[in-house]
Every structure is written in structure tokens, then in C-alpha cells.
Amino acid sequence: MGYYIRVLATDETPLPGDELRGCLPDKPSCELDFETKDEAGWSQLLLRHVGGPAIAVIERNPVLPGPLGEEEIGEFVDDAKSGMPDSAARWLSQYLPRVKVIYAVQLLSGTDVDDGWSAVHALRGYIWRKRGGIFQADGGGFSNEDGYHILWQFSDHVAGNWNMAVLDEAERWIRFEMDLGNREQRAAFLDGKLPDQAKLLLIRPNPSSCLQ
Numbered sequence: 001m002g003y004y005i006r007v008l009a010t011d012e013t014p015l016p017g018d019e020l021r022g023c024l025p026d027k028p029s030c031e032l033d034f035e036t037k038d039e040a041g042w043s044q045l046l047l048r049h050v051g052g053p054a055i056a057v058i059e060r061n062p063v064l065p066g067p068l069g070e071e072e073i074g075e076f077v078d079d080a081k082s083g084m085p086d087s088a089a090r091w092l093s094q095y096l097p098r099v100k101v102i103y104a105v106q107l108l109s110g111t112d113v114d115d116g117w118s119a120v121h122a123l124r125g126y127i128w129r130k131r132g133g134i135f136q137a138d139g140g141g142f143s144n145e146d147g148y149h150i151l152w153q154f155s156d157h158v159a160g161n162w163n164m165a166v167l168d169e170a171e172r173w174i175r176f177e178m179d180l181g182n183r184e185q186r187a188a189f190l191d192g193k194l195p196d197q198a199k200l201l202l203i204r205p206n207p208s209s210c211l212q
Helices: 017-022 068-081 086-098 116-131 183-190
Strands: 004-009 030-034 044-049 054-062 101-107 134-137 141-143 149-152 161-167 173-179
Touching (some): 086 149
Parallel strands (some): 149 161
Antiparallel strands (some): 004 134, 030 044, 054 101, 141 149, 161 173
8 A cells, every 4th residue: 555645625626737737847857647638627647757757646536425535534534533632633523524625646666766756745735725725644644724734643753843733722723843753842732732942933834844
């Protein structure tokens, strides 16, 4: 089973193939292969290095009764209920039923070749900016609508600085950067509090820093 990062979008309108091609960076040189000639209503595409390995498979799964989309949202809701902090879990339980389509990005070996990650970030960020929603990553957790990480699902050994957010008493997001490996900061976040020594943030983060 592959590793996935996702955009859980609130606008179900498909993005045209020309728009998606236009958002790709000049370096690395990469291309999009669509599964059918009908690029307007695509359900799967392949991101690859030109003349080289595949970088990612992107699936577009509408959230409809019965198909994969609705089942996956149900699993996310159940998963979020057991996550921390409690305030974020409650927020997600209310937000997730509003999701209209899931863009699931399965990472392949080409992400580690010639900066393939930058192409993934560009494509995912473009979808997010155009269709709204939140991020989710296997073994990572969920973001809010501004791209800040709000639910802890990291491994116990995770480390490094990360863009996070917690809800205050007025249900407003407090945005900050914390050290994931700092046990005191981690405990504060899990309790839904702003960690001591965390760096407050006021701007929307670059998509490349969101839930890799």
C-alpha cells in the first residue's frame, strides 16, 4: 500500500488539464498523463518526469453515496474522533461532512529524483488554492483551511519545526511554529494550548510546508 497525501476539497468542480499543466514548475521538467482523452472530467492522472520515472498518481474521488469518496470520508471522521487535541477533533468532525471531493496523491519513486517533490507541492498547492479545503497525510494528520496542522497523528519520534494551529476559546485559530520533537511543546499542543516558546505566525503558509 502506497503513501498518500490528500486535498479534501469543498468545491467539486474538476480542474481542466491545461490549468494543471500550467501550474507545474519549469524545474524539474515534468508532465501529466491523463487516463482518458476527456481531461475535463478526469478521475486519475500520472505526474512524471519527462523521459523519466513517475512522481505521483493523482486520483479525483467525488464524495457520493456508495463510491470510495463517501466511505473514505467516514473513515476520516472516525479517525479524527480519536485524535488530539480534542478541540481539533470536534472541528474536523463538523468540517469533514462538507467535503465534496478527495484529491488523493500517491507518492512514487520519482519524488526523490531531481526534486520531484517540488512538482507535487506545486500541483497540490494549486488544487488547494483553486478548490479550497484541507490537507491530510498518512501518518501525519489534518490541517485547517489555512493549511496549518491541527490534529496530531505523527509517530512518537517525529522532530523538526512545523506550522501548527489550535483553537482559542472563541473558536479562532491561533497559528504558530513549534518544535515537534520538544516534549513540553508537544504536550501543550495535544492539550489544545499554545506551547511556550512557540513562534506565532500571522500569514498563510506556503503549500510546500503543509503536511508532507
